Amino acid sequence: MEKPAEIFDRDAEWDELVRFARMPRTGAALGVVSGRRRQGKTFLLDALVRSGGGFMFTATESSEADALRQYGQALGDHLGEPTPLRFVDWDEAISRTMTLAPQGPLPVVIDEFPFLARVSPALPSIIQRALDPAGQRSNTQVRLLLCGSALSFMGGLLSGTAPLRGRAGLELVVRTLDYRAAARFWDIGDPRTAMLVNAIVGGTPAYRHEFTQDDTPAGPEDFDDWVVRAVLNPARPLFREARYLLAEEPDIRDPALYHSVLAAIADGRTRRGEIANFLGRQPSDLAHPLGVLEDVGLVIREDDAFKNNKGVYRTAEPLLTFYHAVMRPAWGDLERAGRSRQVWPRLQRTFLSKVVGPHFETICRNWARWEADSDILGSYPTRVAAGVVNDPAARTQHEVDVAVFGRDDQGREELLAIGEAKWNETVGLSHLNRLAHIRTLLRGKDGIRAERCRLLLFSGADFAEDLYSRAAAEPGLRLVNLDRLYAAT
Known part of the structure; x- marks a missing residue:
């Protein structure tokens, strides 16, 4: 067989x-x-x-x-x-x-x-x-x-x-294809184009064949045209697919409420209290809809890397994020045939900030968990998450995009690395200094063993020249670009 x-x-x-x-x-x-x-x-x-x-x-x-x-x-x-x-x-x-x-x-x-x-x-x-x-x-x-x-x-x-x-x-x-397999499935060789496409359609196989009729971006210069003709085109099935995803779930009895919850998450309101404020409800009112969305596999809850009792919600299906962040606010214009080409340019900033940026961070976490070798991390990773670190002296908080944990020889959990991911900007020394400061804060935090913590900088654009020289001189610093993320293991 x-x-x-x-x-x-x-x-x-x-x-x-x-x-x-x-x-x-x-x-x-x-x-x-x-x-x-x-x-x-x-x-x-x-x-x-x-x-x-x-x-x-x-x-x-x-x-x-x-x-x-x-x-x-x-x-x-x-x-x-x-x-x-x-x-x-x-x-x-x-x-x-x-x-x-x-x-x-x-x-x-x-x-x-x-x-x-x-x-x-x-x-x-x-x-x-x-x-x-x-x-x-x-x-x-x-x-x-x-x-x-x-x-x-x-x-x-x-x-x-x-x-x-x-x-x-x-x-x-049977899970969705990971981002690397999805790039091969869509026959996209350019990593940047592959990441942009993945931020919209994820790793769902049917979206290439049945929903776009094998229409694939020919390269970076064709991506915007592809979005207009294959995703924002009212005549293509992918245009309304995000709406049907909820309608097909028998456990979802009030689609309007669930769409509103997904819209809040797509807007960056990832904690239950933030979602509740977005909807004008009490946090306790959202226990059931969030639970249902988790059960049907459309939303996942991730614990904060440094606070076990805190967590954030993320949309498991990229197309839902794209719909709620980009398409839904402009739905009336997009439904009119021929308007997508005029509407898309004013939606691109939202697409990059609310769709691609968070998706890139997720891909970086997945890479650190499943693809990065021990030479980069120093040991085998057992969990990877995002988190928030308090800075009492500055009276502020710092978000950590990637926090990698492993186990030492005695089986105790230790922090192997922390990382920052920037999609559309050149990463330089200011990003490195910020990350080093966060590491210092973590080393002084009770319950966290961060003596061997390394620093990871991810960029979807490029790195400053002086950062390349720093990385060459410092074994505890790693720079990860798109080519590295998509390199075959």
Whole structure:
């Protein structure tokens, strides 16, 4: 079962699916595949089924009776029956499904499983009973894969006292492509262009093919034209995609409230109190909507690097940030065909400050956590975050874009490095001096071991000449540009 050539990357995901589908054991086995929409889950599973000669059913929003009719039709077609199979209930349908593999492992996929389970709440229990060796009516080797995009629902399938708890032999999350893989996927060789595109569409594969019809910026000089013709064009699907992302989530009952929360985060109000002030509400009122947005994978909460009881909220989907920071305030103008080219120039400053800048900082943190080697950091990083450092003498606070922590030989946490990230300005000695001052403050702070703390300066533009000479002379100082961020490991 070789991975089809049309599947980009996803080597680890494909290997896990193949391992599960070919698992040499008697009896049925259960796997759960989840991930946000547009990540290629169905594409992967369809390729698996075609390679392994299995059966795949993709559910739709329908009543239980209609879903059973559709399932019987699909299963009958798979078996070559002259007429559709008819099932009285899901107990009968699942029992019939479990007879599909009497002679060897066979992948069976039920895609969009939450649609079925919501109208047939007993379905997980029915599947659990069918997986029980005492409940299997034949020597089946079905490898049943349940797939869905409703992250909170799919996570709940295997948690707590859920019927399928402890039954799954595979729990696979299909994540978005990282920024490096996304650059290769979009076939963009220029790091600056790749970063700008990633700040808008992130690593969601569908946004290149289905949503932009393979329209890729030809280079830095083509980026603005690409934004106008592919993103801000009312005739292209990507134009309204951010709105549909919320509408497709069944757990979101009041889209206006959730859009307002996302707008506050895109505006830089990342703490709960700041979001509440932006919305004119009490912080306690936002516990539920923020929790729902976290559950569906659209928002993530990150702890402050230096204060465990403090945290910030960030949008997990770059397209949502771009929509709320750039598109939403100018929606009336952008909806009129042909106006995007006149509107985009006045939106670019906001794009750079509220979209690209924060996104660049996130990429720098990801690089420090997963890509930087021990020669740069001095040790293996165990966590990376942003944080705020108090400066009592100056009666102010300093924001740290990148704080890298590791463990010493005794297992104690230590601060390996702190860093500052600037997207659109030349980084010079003033940035270095500020960072060195923050390091001095941290070394005097109780509970933080920063004796070996190094300094990292990230720039999306360039570094001053005198900074290059300082970095060459100081082993504890590292300069990281876009070429370094995108360099292959």
